[in-house]
Amino acid sequence: MPTAIRDVDLALPPVGLDRLDGAARCMLVVRWRGRVIGRTVVPVAGGRMSSEDVSRHVTAALDTDALATWVEEAIGFDERASPQQPRPSATVAICTHERPDDLARALGAVTSLSAPAHEILVVDNAPVTARTRSVVAQFPGVRYIVEPRKGLNVARNRALREATGDVVAFTDDDATPEPAWLEALRANFADRRVLCVTGLTLPLELETTAQELFEEHCTFARGFRRRVFDGRVDNPLAVAKVGAGANMAVRRTLATAVGPFDERLDAGTPTRSGGDHEMFARILLGGWRIVYEPWAVSWHRHRRSERELVATVRGYGTGVYAMWTGLLLERREFAVLRLAWRWFRYDHLPLLLSPARLLAPKGRDRLRRAELAGCLAGPAAWWVSRRRQAMT
Amino acid sequence: MLSVVVPTCGRPASMRRLLTALARQESAPPFEIVVVADGVAPDAVGIDAGARWPFVLRVVHQAALGAAAARNRGVDEARASLLLFLDDDVEPSPATVRAHVGFHARHQGAVGAGDLTPSPEAGGFIGAALAGWWERMCDGLQDPRHRFTFRDLLTGHCSMPRPVFEQVGRFDLSLMCHEDFEFGYRAIAAGTPFGYVTGADALHHDATRLPGILARKFAEGRADVQLVARHPRLLRELPLGRGLAEGRFATRAFEAALTPGTGSELFHRSLLTALRVFEAMSMRDKWRDALERAMDFAYWRGVLAEAGTAEDVRALRARVDPPLAEPMTVDLRRGLAEAEAQIDRRRPVALRVTLGGEDVCVLPEQPGSERIRGVHLRPLLLKVYPGALAAAARRVGMLPEVLCSLVPDALGPSDEHERGSARVA
Numbered sequence: 001m002p003t004a005i006r007d008v009d010l011a012l013p014p015v016g017l018d019r020l021d022g023a024a025r026c027m028l029v030v031r032w033r034g035r036v037i038g039r040t041v042v043p044v045a046g047g048r049m050s051s052e053d054v055s056r057h058v059t060a061a062l063d064t065d066a067l068a069t070w071v072e073e074a075i076g077f078d079e080r081a082s083p084q085q086p087r088p089s090a091t092v093a094i095c096t097h098e099r100p101d102d103l104a105r106a107l108g109a110v111t112s113l114s115a116p117a118h119e120i121l122v123v124d125n126a127p128v129t130a131r132t133r134s135v136v137a138q139f140p141g142v143r144y145i146v147e148p149r150k151g152l153n154v155a156r157n158r159a160l161r162e163a164t165g166d167v168v169a170f171t172d173d174d175a176t177p178e179p180a181w182l183e184a185l186r187a188n189f190a191d192r193r194v195l196c197v198t199g200l201t202l203p204l205e206l207e208t209t210a211q212e213l214f215e216e217h218c219t220f221a222r223g224f225r226r227r228v229f230d231g232r233v234d235n236p237l238a239v240a241k242v243g244a245g246a247n248m249a250v251r252r253t254l255a256t257a258v259g260p261f262d263e264r265l266d267a268g269t270p271t272r273s274g275g276d277h278e279m280f281a282r283i284l285l286g287g288w289r290i291v292y293e294p295w296a297v298s299w300h301r302h303r304r305s306e307r308e309l310v311a312t313v314r315g316y317g318t319g320v321y322a323m324w325t326g327l328l329l330e331r332r333e334f335a336v337l338r339l340a341w342r343w344f345r346y347d348h349l350p351l352l353l354s355p356a357r358l359l360a361p362k363g364r365d366r367l368r369r370a371e372l373a374g375c376l377a378g379p380a381a382w383w384v385s386r387r388r389q390a391m392t
Numbered sequence: 393m394l395s396v397v398v399p400t401c402g403r404p405a406s407m408r409r410l411l412t413a414l415a416r417q418e419s420a421p422p423f424e425i426v427v428v429a430d431g432v433a434p435d436a437v438g439i440d441a442g443a444r445w446p447f448v449l450r451v452v453h454q455a456a457l458g459a460a461a462a463r464n465r466g467v468d469e470a471r472a473s474l475l476l477f478l479d480d481d482v483e484p485s486p487a488t489v490r491a492h493v494g495f496h497a498r499h500q501g502a503v504g505a506g507d508l509t510p511s512p513e514a515g516g517f518i519g520a521a522l523a524g525w526w527e528r529m530c531d532g533l534q535d536p537r538h539r540f541t542f543r544d545l546l547t548g549h550c551s552m553p554r555p556v557f558e559q560v561g562r563f564d565l566s567l568m569c570h571e572d573f574e575f576g577y578r579a580i581a582a583g584t585p586f587g588y589v590t591g592a593d594a595l596h597h598d599a600t601r602l603p604g605i606l607a608r609k610f611a612e613g614r615a616d617v618q619l620v621a622r623h624p625r626l627l628r629e630l631p632l633g634r635g636l637a638e639g640r641f642a643t644r645a646f647e648a649a650l651t652p653g654t655g656s657e658l659f660h661r662s663l664l665t666a667l668r669v670f671e672a673m674s675m676r677d678k679w680r681d682a683l684e685r686a687m688d689f690a691y692w693r694g695v696l697a698e699a700g701t702a703e704d705v706r707a708l709r710a711r712v713d714p715p716l717a718e719p720m721t722v723d724l725r726r727g728l729a730e731a732e733a734q735i736d737r738r739r740p741v742a743l744r745v746t747l748g749g750e751d752v753c754v755l756p757e758q759p760g761s762e763r764i765r766g767v768h769l770r771p772l773l774l775k776v777y778p779g780a781l782a783a784a785a786r787r788v789g790m791l792p793e794v795l796c797s798l799v800p801d802a803l804g805p806s807d808e809h810e811r812g813s814a815r816v817a
Binding site: 010011014055058059062063064066067068070071072074075076077079193230231232233235236287332333334335338 | 520521523524527673674675676677728770771773774775778779781782785791792794795797798799800
């Protein structure tokens with residue numbers, strides 16, 4: 001049974017929830033004056049939930065981070081930048097490949113932002129039909145760019161070259177940013193050492209078991225408290241907690257500072273993912289900062305079928321190991337061996353030691369198995385991708 | 393008119409880069425440059441006698457007396473009423489001189505802190521660490537809500553009117569290190585306002601390597617003992633008077649530095665070896681720890697060299713502090729704007745914040761920090777005492793009921809105090 005998703009704003013009078021028929025669970029997204037401060041998944045009985053139950057669940061789910069949001073709002077202080085500091089102009093870029101329905105929803109969101117973008121680009125990556133062009137034509141003012149070379153990172157680099165804004169905010173074609181998304185991202189660039197800002201990504205729908213498993217197993221959400229990752233202080237290789245490329249903004253000068261996105265990585269190449277995390281690692285290795293900004297909320301439509309889910313999770317394993325292979329062989333970052341060992345020791349080794357889990361036909365263990373298979377394929381995928389790129 | 397004062401100890405390539413950058417200043421009023429060669433042979437300064445510059449350039453030679461003496465000498469030779477201090481390894485942007493002149497036109501009698509964006513010449517971990525230190529030194533300066541301290545006066549890039557320089561009392565010639573901190577302390581004690589000079593961007597091409605870093609730490613240890621002798625209230629503001637870092641190796645570095653001998657030297661060499669091994673294996677966390685301890689060792693060796701004996705060092709650290717000033721009390725019940733206005737009227741050195749009579753926090757006097765301004769209040773509450781504010785709000789019924797259960801019962805105004813003082817410092 002699906003999981004419903006509902007907003008609960010604590011600054012408003014408590015209300016019960018109804019019209020939850022058909023949902024076994026409900027994900028309560030808790031807000032304070034519109035800002036997300038937490039979430040919890042609770043069981044649903046009888047298709048409704050009383051206001052008392054909602055309050056009880058919400059209170060139990062919150063932590064002291066929610067207090068910090070209240071304090072920040074109560075004293076009217078923004079730690080991101082002083083009011084005198086100007087915000088950079090921002091280009092919104094959507095890299096897409098043959099997903100016109102998702103793209104239409106994403107464009108509807110980015111053309112309705114509370115503070116309009118300086119420009120909106122759609123980079124149509126290696127198109128095989130004209131459907132993407134048709135969708136973009138319905139949104140006046142959106143620039144359509146064809147990038148014939150296949151690969152998500154190829155498209156991202158094209159967007160960086162085409163953009164004219166000071167920062168480029170990337171959103172996936174299957175994501176739906178909230179109206180305040182871009183403003184929240186931009187506010188964090190007052191610190192000139194910040195090269196990248198990532199946001200909070202929540203599930204747009206949890207209609208299928210595959211989507212629920214994805215959210216449970218490899219959620220994009222990284223918490224509800226703003227964090228600054230500093231390459232001079234934090235481990236620059238432990239980038240999983242930084243965020244995801246589905247919801248990130250970078251300075252347009254990124255390529256000058258640390259080089260372009262690695263075109264041997266991510267969707268459209270044998271490595272299948274890892275392009276965003278490799279860039280995060282390179283930013284931190286260069287001594288720059290990345291901010292995780294939970295006020296920059298975007299809703300991501302996870303893959304609906306189990307087949308797609310397994311392929312996605314396997315791709316994540318491949319991408320991470322491919323990225324680590326590159327860092328090890330090209331940058332001599334031996335510390336990735338320790339990361340790989342820890343991942344294997346705590347996630348994959350227990351699976352291998354348990355025949356029942358290893359052969360489980362469904363659920364989390366099946367995903368772990370797919371992830372492990374992807375990890376094992378990662379180094380070879382990096383090698384093949386590297387050779388392909390060298391040949392082109 | 394403005395005089396740029398540049399002390400140099402013989403880095404010809406850096407000097408040429410600096411002069412080239414100063415020759416490219418845009419829309420700047422006329423200015424002169426006074427280079428003070430501190431114990432440097434004329435041919436090692438890096439200035440071609442036949443070169444033509446779009447400014448008046450004078451080179452003064454003196455025996456090797458140190459940077460403080462060189463800067464004082466430069467001021468003596470300078471003819472302008474506005475002084476801009478630059479180190480020879482700094483590369484100012486084309487707007488720098490104009491930005492400083494504009495800043496002082498708007499802020500009479502202030503000290504202007506310029507930017508020092510690190511661009512270390514060393515690669516690898518040490519270059520990253522150097523850049524990190526410089527970034528932390530300059531962190532927050534450009535935020536108008538920043539509370540300036542004596543550490544914010546960095547003579548590598550700062551400016552001030554000549555009367556301020558003279559009234560504060562010039563650089564202390566007896567200090568071979570931290571003479572800028574010492575000058576900053578006197579300037580702040582005299583009530584001199586500090587400000588960040590927007591637009592005065594500059595790259596700092598730091599050529600220091602590990603031996604230079606450790607030598608610098610040794611010099612800082614010596615200088616801090618001298619600083620405390622001149623200004624006893626600075627003791628707790630310096631590593632000399634603060635607690636040791638957590639972990640047994642921090643204590644071991646302290647003890648080893650104070651007890652010279654074979655074991656001590658072995659400890660030091662082990663740290664240097666560990667640094668090489670950890671970098672080769674790209675183990676950043678371990679490398680940082682080892683570097684911190686190596687620097688601790690060098691620092692305490694410097695302290696020992698200046699203080700005399702280990703007992704003298706311990707006695708200095710254990711010294712009883714002079715009493716601190718009584719804090720001014722502001723209550724937030726009538727709004728933050730009103731509280732900020734009260735603070736701006738009184739400019740206290742210490743502050744007690746209450747909400748409806750309930751204690752929120754106490755910001756004790758911090759020697760060497762500028763008097764508190766209204767704009768300092770909100771960052772203090774959010775970054776240091778959010779829990780205490782929420783707890784006080786709960787006690788007076790201002791916290792929304794749904795959030796009340798999130799305030800830990802045990803959290804009172806004093807619980808964040810220890811952490812708060814450390815974080816403010």
